[in-house]
Amino acid sequence: MDNRAISQAVIARLPRYYRYLGDLKDSGIERISSQDLSKMMKVTASQIRQDFNNFGGFGQQGYGYNVEYLYDEIAKILGLNVRHNLVIIGAGNLGQALANYMNFERRGFIVRGIFDKNPALYGKQLRKVSVQPMENLRRFVADNDIDIAVLAIPKEAAVQTAETLVSCNIKAIWNFAHVDLNVPDNIVVENVHLSDSLMRLSYGIANM
């Protein structure tokens, strides 16, 4: 199946479907109609059917969707059936929060290394992974089949570190720094700009 023609808007909605289906699965529910899913998720049933039609439908008219099948298929589309090795750069509060978040591991994202420039943190254990000096980063990424780098460092350091990561052929950067990274098109960048999010919230309050 060629997913490349699927719109970004549909892709952006898939994790939310996956989350709801996971909750249904955990509750022991085996089938769900697009109407019921629509009520739970507060999107129209027609939107759900259209979204799923992008991936071949998944359901039989009138029988509803098989929850587990749909959950597994969306996992495959999202690439969650493949394990990814990642490194976290920055062992401050945010880096530690991310390192300690068990759910990522459950989804196949395995923290292999954590790096910081602060010598006071070297050797500190976060879920059995020791914090290493930044100087080790390049070598570690090359030697340990690392796909993903998480940037939990300030913006100036992030720009420079992104260049290092590009030169070690990283596949993807999960960027928490408050800056847009300038990397080649073949590197996936997913930004989490917390300040931007807080400003949207502020806008919401101002215009409620």
Next chain:
Amino acid sequence: MDNRAISQAVIARLPRYYRYLGDLKDSGIERISSQDLSKMMKVTASQIRQDFNNFGGFGQQGYGYNVEYLYDEIAKILGLNVRHNLVIIGAGNLGQALANYMNFERRGFIVRGIFDKNPALYGKQLRKVSVQPMENLRRFVADNDIDIAVLAIPKEAAVQTAETLVSCNIKAIWNFAHVDLNVPDNIVVENVHLSDSLMRLSYGIANM
């Protein structure tokens, strides 16, 4: 000015404009053309002009935009000229990371209280604010003019805590829990679903 007719897509782009204009201002740049801003931000100049036209334009044809003026006007639209008191619920790694993030305070978001259900954390100081028991939350929100609650707790607790917050007339919830909250329409909810973000990144790798 009535902002209510402005599309969500435009609103969602404002924090990014604000970030770039802040960087320009910090670099001492006084004026910028939509063409130059376009190159920096990698959006078309016509998109920039259209976006700004939603708010009355901000610029004089041929002279470019006055950076500081534009920065201040966007701040007003985003409600950043108003100070907001907030509480953080959950003093784990993520709650601590958010409590320690100085930039929020610089933008007028002041952490007034931090709450956790773990007695081992009671009294712990995070930037001069002590962690309190969850039982104090309701009273504290009512007595301290709290606008915003940050939910940095697991999803089951988040659903229940959101109900408490609704009953104390909170204005907005910044939700980091992996669940969609069901709150009345007059309460602003801004979600940061980190797992969803990581799944979009995974999709990007699978389809690169």
